[in-house]
Amino acid sequence: MTNTPKTKVLVSDLAKSFKMHLRDGLEIPVVSGVNFSVSAGECVVLGGPSGSGKSSILKMIYANYRCQKGQILITDGDEIVNVADATPRRIIRLRETTIGYVSQFLRAIPRVPALTLVAEPLMAQGIAEDEAFERAGNLLSRLNVPERLWQLPPATFSGGEQQRVNIARGFIAHYPILLLDEPTASLDAANRAVVVELVEEKKTQGVAMVGILHDHDVRDAIADRIIDVTSFASAA
Amino acid sequence: MSLDIQNSEDLPLLQVSNTTKLYGGRIGCKDVSFDLYPGEVLAIVGESGSGKTTLLNCLATRLTPTSGSVNYRNRMGQMRNLYEMSEAERRMLMRTDWGFVHQHPADGLRMTVSAGANVGERLMAVGARHYGNIRDTATDWLGRVEIAEDRIDDDPRAFSGGMRQRLQIARNLVTAPRLVFMDEPTGGLDVSVQARLLDLLRGLVADLGLSVIIVTHDLAVARLLSHRILVMRHGHVIESGLTDQVLDDPQESYTQLLVSSILQP
Numbered sequence: 026m027t028n029t030p031k032t033k034v035l036v037s038d039l040a041k042s043f044k045m046h047l048r049d050g051l052e053i054p055v056v057s058g059v060n061f062s063v064s065a066g067e068c069v070v071l072g073g074p075s076g077s078g079k080s081s082i083l084k085m086i087y088a089n090y091r092c093q094k095g096q097i098l099i100t101d102g103d104e105i106v107n108v109a110d111a112t113p114r115r116i117i118r119l120r121e122t123t124i125g126y127v128s129q130f131l132r133a134i135p136r137v138p139a140l141t142l143v144a145e146p147l148m149a150q151g152i153a154e155d156e157a158f159e160r161a162g163n164l165l166s167r168l169n170v171p172e173r174l175w176q177l178p179p180a181t182f183s184g185g186e187q188q189r190v191n192i193a194r195g196f197i198a199h200y201p202i203l204l205l206d207e208p209t210a211s212l213d214a215a216n217r218a219v220v221v222e223l224v225e226e227k228k229t230q231g232v233a234m235v236g237i238l239h240d241h242d243v244r245d246a247i248a249d250r251i252i253d254v255t256s257f258a259s260a261a
Numbered sequence: 262m263s264l265d266i267q268n269s270e271d272l273p274l275l276q277v278s279n280t281t282k283l284y285g286g287r288i289g290c291k292d293v294s295f296d297l298y299p300g301e302v303l304a305i306v307g308e309s310g311s312g313k314t315t316l317l318n319c320l321a322t323r324l325t326p327t328s329g330s331v332n333y334r335n336r337m338g339q340m341r342n343l344y345e346m347s348e349a350e351r352r353m354l355m356r357t358d359w360g361f362v363h364q365h366p367a368d369g370l371r372m373t374v375s376a377g378a379n380v381g382e383r384l385m386a387v388g389a390r391h392y393g394n395i396r397d398t399a400t401d402w403l404g405r406v407e408i409a410e411d412r413i414d415d416d417p418r419a420f421s422g423g424m425r426q427r428l429q430i431a432r433n434l435v436t437a438p439r440l441v442f443m444d445e446p447t448g449g450l451d452v453s454v455q456a457r458l459l460d461l462l463r464g465l466v467a468d469l470g471l472s473v474i475i476v477t478h479d480l481a482v483a484r485l486l487s488h489r490i491l492v493m494r495h496g497h498v499i500e501s502g503l504t505d506q507v508l509d510d511p512q513e514s515y516t517q518l519l520v521s522s523i524l525q526p
Contacts, residue, residue: 046514047521088503090510113489113503114298134463134485135456 032100033202033233034063034086039095039109041081042259054259055081059095061252065201068224068234068247073254079237082254083204085109086235087126088116099123099202121149127195128206131187133180139190140165140175146198164193168219185211196223203227205236209243221246272334274299274440274472275320280329282315288496289315292329295491295501299439302466302473304487304504306480306519312496313476314444320474321361321442322351336439356386360433360441364448366425370417370432376403377413379432387436402431406461423454427461434465443475447482459485480523484508492516 039059045051056078063069071079084090086097088108097108101123106115120126125146134142143161148154165175168189174182179190192208205224209217217240224247227234238244244251273296282289290312297303305313318324320331322343331343336358343351355361363369370379380399381389389395400410406427408420417425426446433441446462447455463486466473477483483490483504490507492500492515500513511517 043510044512046517084509089505091506091512113506114301116503117488134460136460 031064032062033065034100034235035096035098036061036082036086037096037098039082039085039097040093040259041078041085041090042093056254056257057094057259059257063202063233063235065231065233066228067249068228068236070236070238070244070248070251071254072244072251077254078257079254080206082257083126083206083235083237087120087124087204089126101201123200124202124204125195125198125200126204126206127192127208129188129191129208129210131179131191131194133178133187135180136178138176139170139179139182142179142190143193143197146194150198161193161197164197165190168193168216185213185216188212189216192220192223196227199230199232201232203232203234205234205238207237207239209238209240217243271298272338273297274301274334275474276330276332276340277320278330278332280316280319280326280331282312282319282324283327288312289324290319290493290496293491293498294329295498297440297472297474299472300470301489302471302475302487304483304490305474305476305493306478306483306490307493308478308519311493313478313493315496316493317442317444317474317476321359322355323361333440356383357436358439360436360438362426362429362433362441362443362446364445366417366422366429369429370425372418373416375414375416376408376420376428379417379428380435383432383436398435399431402435403428405465406431407457421454423450423458426450426458430458430462430465434469434471437469438471440472440474443473445477446475447477447479462486480508480519492519 037060040057041055043053043055045053059082061069071082073079081090085092086108088111092109095109099106099108099119101119106119108116140158140161143165144157147157147160162175166172170186170189174186179187182190188211195208209220212220221243224234275297278294280293281291293316305316307313315324319326325344332340333343334340361369371382377396377399380402381395384395384398400413403410403413408424408427417428420428447458450458459482465471466486475486487504490501490504491498492507492513494515500507500511500516507516508520511520
């Protein structure tokens with residue numbers, strides 16, 4: 026870890042707006058002048074009310090949304106990649122090895138069992154199937170997903186069970202950068218505590234995290250810094 | 262060794278530049294350019310008549326483009342313009358390096374010979390001669406596409422639509438192609454059959470490291486299978502990029518309309 030640069034994410038002068046062509050080209054400004062950085066082993070929480078652009082910022086870092094202006098620099102091994110203008114192939118590679126995303130909503134795939142969904146990110150990183158399944162099972166147990174559900178596709182699971190499957194999928198592999206999009210929303214206290222533990226483990230591994238967390242207890246437990254997103258509100 | 266792999270993955274498998282197909286004065290597709298890399302799945306989406314299938318056929322040498330070029334990197338690493346090859350070379354590519362999965366299985370299968378022969382025929386085209394080996398490989402592939410072993414001697418007329426489509430996929434993949442073209446492979450199948458086929462395709466594409474160009478009007482299929490997407494309208498590519506980015510943050514008016522027209526079940 027000696028040569029690893031400390032800054033993992035550097036966002037500068039980032040701006041995002043939506044142009045709604047189906048509403049006569051209505052322009053909806055979201056954020057502008059977004060500046061912040063995240064270091065290895067640090068968890069930065071984006072604060073601010075709903076609609077202030079927290080999720081949009083997270084999605085731009087993951088290249089799920091485009092940005093109109095600015096840079097998102099990601100440290101990927103020895104390279105610095107600007108997500109704002111990287112090619113799709115580069116982004117796919119970043120997502121396999123460098124940036125993980127834990128979202129609130131599971132996109133269930135027909136016929137794919139929960140255990141396989143959770144193990145997939147490990148296998149994408151080249152870890153053998155047996156080990157991947159074993160680690161997936163351990164993590165599902167920790168998150169209190171009963172073993173009788175592991176071989177079932179999660180489409181018919183309850184909302185809370187789906188969310189825990191998704192959290193397991195998001196946390197299982199090692200990514201130097203992890204984005205947390207309200208991972209604890211609607212979880213009970215016991216499972217929230219497990220997520221807090223998982224985040225703490227990632228920190229000790231030097232993972233840089235950016236999160237959105239409405240739950241105050243969880244936020245206080247894991248945030249090293251809180252960035253107020255309303256300061257990036259677009260003048261509209 | 263690992264360096265060689267790295268190099269070949271960094272070079273495009275297919276390079277398409279300014280490919281145009283005109284039907285008299287009408288545009289089939291116009292000035293389409295893109296690179297496809299090994300292991301990449303590209304979806305071409307758009308409504309009926311947008312030029313998706315015309316473009317696919319131009320890439321797969323089933324239609325001759327009016328202008329533009331399509332270059333393919335062969336197994337020797339040489340970049341060759343498809344339309345400067347001889348007919349025999351192109352046919353050889355189609356039989357060995359490439360696959361083409363049609364929307365209607367009857368267009369891609371021989372309906373009057375057995376399932377096993379449909380798969381075995383492609384193997385024989387690449388030089389397999391030992392009957393026992395051919396039959397074993399065919400049985401293995403039927404298993405991989407979830408067709409029971411005892412159906413190997415039935416001809417596809419006795420198969421359901423979903424089974425025929427799975428058989429067509431086995432027939433295409435048995436020769437370990439590097440590039441597979443698919444034209445609406447899940448069109449016309451009911452949803453549970455479609456789910457099974459998609460799951461199968463997803464697994465095979467990942468396991469075999471295939472490059473795929475898939476035409477579909479179904480954005481959910483594109484999201485599930487593809488890395489990148491081209492959105493076509495009136496024969497032009499109007500938007501392209503990472504699949505989830507195009508679908509979650511569409512920039513063009515027409516793409517926004519397409520995405521907002523999806524019914525949520």
